[in-house]
Amino acid sequence: MPSLSQLPHQNRFARLPEGFFAWQAPDPLPAPWLVSANLAAARLLGLDETTFTGQELLNLASGNQLPDWCQPLASAYAGHQFGVFVPQLGDGRALLLGEVLGPEGHWEVQLKGAGMTPFSRHADGRAVLRSSIREYLCSEAMHGLGIPTTRALALVGSDLPVYRERAEPAAVVVRLAPSFVRFGHFEWFYARQQHDLLRQLADYVIDHDWPDLRDTPAPYLALLQRVIQRTAELMAAWQAVGFCHGVMNSDNMSILGLTLDYGPFGFLDRYDAGHICNHSDHSGRYAFDQQPGVALWNLQILASVMLPLLDRDAAIAALEDYAPQFEAAWLQRMQAKLGLAGSQPVEQDAPLIEATLQLLQQQQVDYTRFWRQLSHVGRQAGTADLNLRALFQDPAACDAWLQGYRQRLALTSGLDDERQAAMCAANPKYILRNHLAEQAIRQAEDDRDFSEVNRLLGLLAKPFEEQPELAHYAEAPPDWAAQICVSCSS
Numbered sequence: 001m002p003s004l005s006q007l008p009h010q011n012r013f014a015r016l017p018e019g020f021f022a023w024q025a026p027d028p029l030p031a032p033w034l035v036s037a038n039l040a041a042a043r044l045l046g047l048d049e050t051t052f053t054g055q056e057l058l059n060l061a062s063g064n065q066l067p068d069w070c071q072p073l074a075s076a077y078a079g080h081q082f083g084v085f086v087p088q089l090g091d092g093r094a095l096l097l098g099e100v101l102g103p104e105g106h107w108e109v110q111l112k113g114a115g116m117t118p119f120s121r122h123a124d125g126r127a128v129l130r131s132s133i134r135e136y137l138c139s140e141a142m143h144g145l146g147i148p149t150t151r152a153l154a155l156v157g158s159d160l161p162v163y164r165e166r167a168e169p170a171a172v173v174v175r176l177a178p179s180f181v182r183f184g185h186f187e188w189f190y191a192r193q194q195h196d197l198l199r200q201l202a203d204y205v206i207d208h209d210w211p212d213l214r215d216t217p218a219p220y221l222a223l224l225q226r227v228i229q230r231t232a233e234l235m236a237a238w239q240a241v242g243f244c245h246g247v248m249n250s251d252n253m254s255i256l257g258l259t260l261d262y263g264p265f266g267f268l269d270r271y272d273a274g275h276i277c278n279h280s281d282h283s284g285r286y287a288f289d290q291q292p293g294v295a296l297w298n299l300q301i302l303a304s305v306m307l308p309l310l311d312r313d314a315a316i317a318a319l320e321d322y323a324p325q326f327e328a329a330w331l332q333r334m335q336a337k338l339g340l341a342g343s344q345p346v347e348q349d350a351p352l353i354e355a356t357l358q359l360l361q362q363q364q365v366d367y368t369r370f371w372r373q374l375s376h377v378g379r380q381a382g383t384a385d386l387n388l389r390a391l392f393q394d395p396a397a398c399d400a401w402l403q404g405y406r407q408r409l410a411l412t413s414g415l416d417d418e419r420q421a422a423m424c425a426a427n428p429k430y431i432l433r434n435h436l437a438e439q440a441i442r443q444a445e446d447d448r449d450f451s452e453v454n455r456l457l458g459l460l461a462k463p464f465e466e467q468p469e470l471a472h473y474a475e476a477p478p479d480w481a482a483q484i485c486v487s488c489s490s
């Protein structure tokens with residue numbers, strides 16, 4: 001087994017021409033402490049419990065001593081932020097260290113919070129402990145939920161003060177992804193009219209991540225179509241699980257369709273289609289129910305900046321495929337949540353799905369708990385009904401809905417046990433609710449006690465399993481005010 005300092009690598013992004021990035025060494029965190037090391041992610045790199053330990057990890061994560069395979073750089077990108085084009089963004093606090101060849105694929109390794117870069121503008125290049133804990137936990141929670149995401153390898157902190165509204169401890173998250181290319185990387189070259197570099201970027205994504213597209217008649221169109229498909233699938237996954245990203249600027253849209261940049265995100269507690277998790281989003285541009293539409297808006301930007309490589313009409317036709325792709329993927333996920341997967345054409349269940357969401361909204365029902373409780377309900381009324389009713393303001397509304405649901409179930413074949421098991425695999429018991437993250441942050445900040453971070457990491461890796469000893473983590477927040485995140489600014 002190789003150690004962290006000897007990992008096989010192939011730093012392909014670093015071989016791209018000048019204009020793609022700036023070389024930049026990390027500004028080391030002084031006297032770093034390890035908050036958490038994630039063995040599940042380390043295995044992706046070919047490490048195990050004997051090689052993923054101790055000082056080497058701390059040295060890499062804090063930027064104090066990088067292995068020889070690292071060639072740290074900050075990449076250049078632009079982006080539309082809240083609908084406004086910003087020509088220069090770039091990695092202002094993230095550094096790409098290199099690309100490791102793991103046993104089952106390549107992984108780019110990034111530090112987030114490693115100090116200033118040429119793209120930092122007027123900011124400090126740092127991340128604070130509280131927002132880093134949120135990113136670390138949520139990326140692994142999303143992976144546990146089966147939702148495409150960047151991964152988190154490790155989290156380190158330091159007493160170095162970082163000034164936000166108050167002085168806070170600094171931190172660095174070590175992130176992994178097959179690629180960190182964003183829509184904004186394409187916008188960067190288009191805005192500078194560097195169409196040859198735009199083409200090189202598209203070639204890079206194809207060769208690096210989707211070489212099968214090379215054999216298609218129009219590889220750049222196929223690339224756009226692939227991004228559209230992956231984005232539609234990602235939005236379906238977010239909407240089905242109740243995840244609100246909060247800052248869907250085009251620079252936060254991953255070309256691979258990964259969830260990227262965990263800032264003011266939030267999972268829905270009670271169901272509210274219009275929920276806004278980002279306090280600076282005054283117009284609700286990134287509200288929960290706006291996400292699929294905003295993703296299309298961002299895809300339109302991407303298609304427009306790829307036009308030097310594309311036939312215009314073909315690009316428009318590709319964009320027209322987004323809505324049906326999203327709709328089909330979302331209905332399929334919702335049908336599975338209802339325990340009706342594959343039992344009739346998915347469109348026929350659309351009215352039931354819509355009616356269910358309307359009821360949840362009207363009754364202010366906890367979204368995650370509703371689906372999990374429903375997973376225990378049988379074809380005949382039973383004790384599981386009582387737990388479901390308890391989630392409603394008006395239990396009679398639950399009874400009426402259950403009656404209709406059971407009529408629909410009667411049209412399906414199969415045993416209750418099998419359906420319930422399939423529903424428990426579609427409806428998580430555990431999500432990273434804001435109040436859980438808050439608790440872990442408080443212990444880490446106040447006492448330098450990271451046990452709660454690590455407990456949540458383990459819990460959220462298996463969100464569909466019962467884990468009875470931790471069942472209280474599935475409870476709704478003590479009061480609905482917990483929906484308001486006090487730790488989500490960066």
Ligand SMILES: Nc1ncnc2c1ncn2[C@@H]1O[C@H](COP(=O)(O)OP(=O)(O)OP(=O)(O)O)[C@@H](O)[C@H]1O
Pocket residue numbers: 089090091092093094112119120121123124125126127247251252260261262263490
């Ligand atoms: N503290 C900071 N120092 C320097 N640059 C920053 C800082 N915070 C944000 N930026 C930069 O501002 C822009 C928008 O920030 P945004 O919050 O979307 O990204 P981020 O959280 O820093 O990182 P990422 O998108 O890589 O997860 C990016 O160019 C980012 O690098």
